[in-house]
Amino acid sequence: MLELKDVSFTIRKDGEEVPLVDRVSIRVPKGHFMAIVGPSGCGKTTLLKTIAGLNPESGGALFWDERNLSEDGDFSPSEIGYVPQFSIAYEPLTVDESVEAATRLRVRCRDTVELDNRIDRVLEETGLSPISDRQVKVLSGGQKRRLGLAMELVSDPKILLCDEVTSGLDPRSEREIVRLLHDLSRKDGRIVLSVTHSLSHLELYDSILVLHEGRLAFHGPPEQLTHYFSVPDTEEVYPRLATQPSERWHASWQKHSVSYQKMLERNRERLVASGVLQIPAAELAPPAAKGAKAGDTPATPTAPGAPETLRLPGFVSQFATLLSRRWRIFFRDRGQVFLQLAILICFPLLVILFSDKASEPIRRYSDTRQGNIAAEIQEQQSVRSDQAKVGSAVSGIIMFQVVLLSLMGSNNSAREIAGERPIYEKEKFGGLRPSAYLASKVAFLACLVITQSLWMAFFVNLFGAFRGDFIQHAGFLLLVNAAMTAICLAISALMRTAEQASLLSIYLVGFQLPLSGAVLALPEKVEVFTRPFISAYWGWSGSVEALQTQVHDAVKAVIDTGLSAQNGCLFALSAHIAVALIAAWAGACRPHWD
Numbered sequence: 216m217l218e219l220k221d222v223s224f225t226i227r228k229d230g231e232e233v234p235l236v237d238r239v240s241i242r243v244p245k246g247h248f249m250a251i252v253g254p255s256g257c258g259k260t261t262l263l264k265t266i267a268g269l270n271p272e273s274g275g276a277l278f279w280d281e282r283n284l285s286e287d288g289d290f291s292p293s294e295i296g297y298v299p300q301f302s303i304a305y306e307p308l309t310v311d312e313s314v315e316a317a318t319r320l321r322v323r324c325r326d327t328v329e330l331d332n333r334i335d336r337v338l339e340e341t342g343l344s345p346i347s348d349r350q351v352k353v354l355s356g357g358q359k360r361r362l363g364l365a366m367e368l369v370s371d372p373k374i375l376l377c378d379e380v381t382s383g384l385d386p387r388s389e390r391e392i393v394r395l396l397h398d399l400s401r402k403d404g405r406i407v408l409s410v411t412h413s414l415s416h417l418e419l420y421d422s423i424l425v426l427h428e429g430r431l432a433f434h435g436p437p438e439q440l441t442h443y444f445s446v447p448d449t450e451e452v453y454p455r456l457a458t459q460p461s462e463r464w465h466a467s468w469q470k471h472s473v474s475y476q477k478m479l480e481r482n483r484e485r486l487v488a489s490g491v492l493q494i495p496a497a498e499l500a501p502p503a504a505k506g507a508k509a510g511d512t513p514a515t516p517t518a519p520g521a522p523e524t525l526r527l528p529g530f531v532s533q534f535a536t537l538l539s540r541r542w543r544i545f546f547r548d549r550g551q552v553f554l555q556l557a558i559l560i561c562f563p564l565l566v567i568l569f570s571d572k573a574s575e576p577i578r579r580y581s582d583t584r585q586g587n588i589a590a591e592i593q594e595q596q597s598v599r600s601d602q603a604k605v606g607s608a609v610s611g612i613i614m615f616q617v618v619l620l621s622l623m624g625s626n627n628s629a630r631e632i633a634g635e636r637p638i639y640e641k642e643k644f645g646g647l648r649p650s651a652y653l654a655s656k657v658a659f660l661a662c663l664v665i666t667q668s669l670w671m672a673f674f675v676n677l678f679g680a681f682r683g684d685f686i687q688h689a690g691f692l693l694l695v696n697a698a699m700t701a702i703c704l705a706i707s708a709l710m711r712t713a714e715q716a717s718l719l720s721i722y723l724v725g726f727q728l729p730l731s732g733a734v735l736a737l738p739e740k741v742e743v744f745t746r747p748f749i750s751a752y753w754g755w756s757g758s759v760e761a762l763q764t765q766v767h768d769a770v771k772a773v774i775d776t777g778l779s780a781q782n783g784c785l786f787a788l789s790a791h792i793a794v795a796l797i798a799a800w801a802g803a804c805r806p807h808w809d
């Protein structure tokens with residue numbers, strides 16, 4: 216039994232408490248199929264989220280069997296399924312792959328046989344078996360809704376909450392989905408609550424809850440709806456609601472609620488007696504027989520109906536599932552693969568192209584060998600004129616590499632979390648650990664960062680004009696790319712939308728060059744405050760320090776900005792990465808439902 220007792224959800228607006236859901240009280244027995252209807256904006260989604268535990272109730276209490284959800288903790292992830300209004304799966308995956316990933320993330324299976332059985336059963340139940348190898352992007356609206364349901368059914372939830380899963384469908388698909396939800400409520404005593412704006416097919420539900428401006432206006436059998444509102448047709452219910460303020464509807468409902476509750480109970484007894492509704496025997500005993508009234512605090516913590524022990528998969532299992540899914544999505548998206556390859560090949564080529572003119576003076580300058588003092592003086596005089604040219608060219612080439620790698624970093628991760636936030640939130644609600652999620656992102660991005668940075672360093676060292684320690688140079692390029700990737704990942708985890716995250720990341724990269732001091736020096740008073748935060752400066756400075764002595768001195772001779780010791784650069788970039796990952800972690804843990 217699900218019971219809501221005077222449940223309210225209020226928000227603060229202009230310093231005032233505004234109730235979005237106001238003192239809703241209902242009782243929903245096992246195996247019940249209920250519609251939540253009402254005009255747009257009346258609080259249906261808010262009520263559903265309050266039941267799911269996504270909106271903490273501001274008043275009243277929710278009970279699940281004898282458990283007080285407000286005090287004893289919310290539903291466990293496997294007990295509840297929530298299909299949000301715009302449920303989305305990854306477009307490049309197939310139906311089968313989507314359901315498999317959902318199962319692997321939510322249910323700890325003993326072996327692949329159990330896993331396959333579970334997937335097959337859910338596909339069968341939702342009628343998706345014949346199209347299991349189809350990609351999500353080619354599914355029709357109705358098929359997508361079925362997939363959304365299938366992905367929730369993998370854990371056999373005892374309560375299934377659906378938000379507008381029929382909206383935007385043609386009448387036939389709508390009826391099929393309502394029929395499917397009806398059938399799902401007839402198994403294992405599952406409660407199905409379905410929010411819908413539509414007033415069609417109401418006869419398939421066991422009860423209809425009408426919400427008006429956040430208040431309960433009616434909760435009774437579908438055949439009583441028109442009678443209660445004194446209208447000839449269900450379509451007239453919404454216009455009728457608008458004729459009175461919601462307080463009036465709520466007050467009159469409170470007078471009649473008991474008799475309608477009795478009707479619902481009689482209907483249910485009939486369904487059980489005729490065998491249409493199959494409820495496990497333990498669930499059928501009236502609450503009094505269990506020694507407790509619904510709503511009472513249980514005498515023992517292991518009351519009947521306490522969450523069953525469907526265990527969540529471990530960290531490693533969730534991590535492996537997410538990582539392999541990420542690579543699969545990456546390789547299915549041709550555009551993304553092409554872009555990554557283009558960046559990987561073209562950016563180092565750009566560096567070579569820009570350093571072409573300077574390569575001869577750099578070679579001459581750096582190959583100066585000091586034989587005897589007289590020869591050295593002569594040689595140094597001949598190359599002195601090259602010094603300024605070489606110093607600024609080498610510094611510029613290194614900064615160019617650093618900026619290009621920063622750009623790659625932002626391209627790597629700016630949309631990584633923000634672009635899939637609704638899916639991630641749904642999976643987190645279903646038991647996905649934020650730690651496993653973030654670890655899978657770090658592992659995926661680390662592969663990109665290592666490939667990009669090492670290839671850049673290798674290519675430029677092979678064909679370009681870098682004169683210095685390869686390992687140190689490559690190390691700093693890797694660190695600066697990793698720092699920008701981590702920072703943009705944090706932005707992606709903290710921003711509301713992918714567009715915001717992309718924009719902010721691009722600005723961040725754009726400001727790296729002027730604030731680095733490699734081109735123009737800032738006033739010292741300002742520099743003290745900006746420098747610690749500019750990854751590009753530390754990557755550039757560290758790489759310059761890795762140059763062979765003469766070239767290094769040439770750079771120092773032309774640059775006003777002070778250089779930092781290699782250890783300092785290493786520390787600063789490591790700190791950037793660490794802080795960014797902590798921020799990304801905080802962003803990933805924070806609930807971000809729209």
Ligand SMILES: Nc1ncnc2c1ncn2[C@@H]1O[C@H](COP(=O)(O)OP(=O)(O)O)[C@@H](O)[C@H]1O
Nearest residue numbers: 226235253254255256257258259260261262410
């Ligand atoms: N977190 C929130 N903050 C402010 N207003 C909200 C919030 N959530 C919902 N609302 C407002 O509450 C009302 C009910 O929203 P909702 O439950 O989504 O309606 P429905 O699903 O019935 O269309 C709407 O006017 C909506 O704008």
Ligand SMILES: [Mg+2]
Nearest residue numbers: 259260300379
């Ligand atoms: Mg809604």
